[in-house]
Ligand SMILES: Nc1ncnc2c1ncn2[C@@H]1O[C@H](COP(=O)(O)OP(=O)(O)O)[C@@H](O)[C@H]1O
């Protein structure tokens with residue numbers, strides 16, 4: 001369950017199990033992190049970062065729905081993580097929340113999938129860079145045009161084409177924790193994505 005009313009703030013002290021209430025801890029990046037107690041979840045956050053452990057594919061998808069409801073044209077969401085970490089699962093939720101009538105599947109074989117929205121014709125793109133060797137390949141498949149066309153863009157394996165990505169992006173790092181648990185860390189890298197992350201935090205976790 002995503003908590004509606006996170007009750008208390010905790011700091012991570014060497015790991016989730018040793019969290020102590022009311023303190024902050026500086027990360028290596030210099031940013032502090034705060035862990036919010038949740039039902040079965042533990043989001044960690046500051047203005048640029050939100051970290052969360054999802055307990056099921058369903059929960060990851062629902063989290064994606066919350067995010068998808070808030071994205072706007074030209075928003076870029078990067079999904080980094082090993083195979084099976086839940087990138088496509090989260091992307092499916094985002095596309096649902098955004099209003100795609102078609103369910104997002106893995107674009108591994110088509111590289112770029114486009115999801116038009118019935119209500120207003122806006123477009124959302126889902127791109128998989130797994131098979132790309134680098135930015136030159138991305139240019140060859142027309143990825144720059146997609147990034148320029150004012151649609152919402154979700155990219156799996158974005159680290160392969162980092163140099164051509166716009167700087168203001170929401171970077172989601174997914175990690176395998178256990179069979180049905182995945183860690184999801186959201187990092188905003190610019191003004192727009194900080195706004196998006198703040199709205200997402202309010203919507204998904206009830207935190208201001
Ligand atoms: N908490 C979770 N969040 C997301 N996926 C999960 C979770 N627990 C188990 N899974 C499973 O992990 C797999 C994730 O697959 P997928 O989203 O295609 O990963 P990726 O796109 O990163 O390769 C799915 O089979 C999903 O059911």
Ligand SMILES: [Mg+2]
Nearest residue numbers: 087088106156
């Ligand atoms: Mg995938």
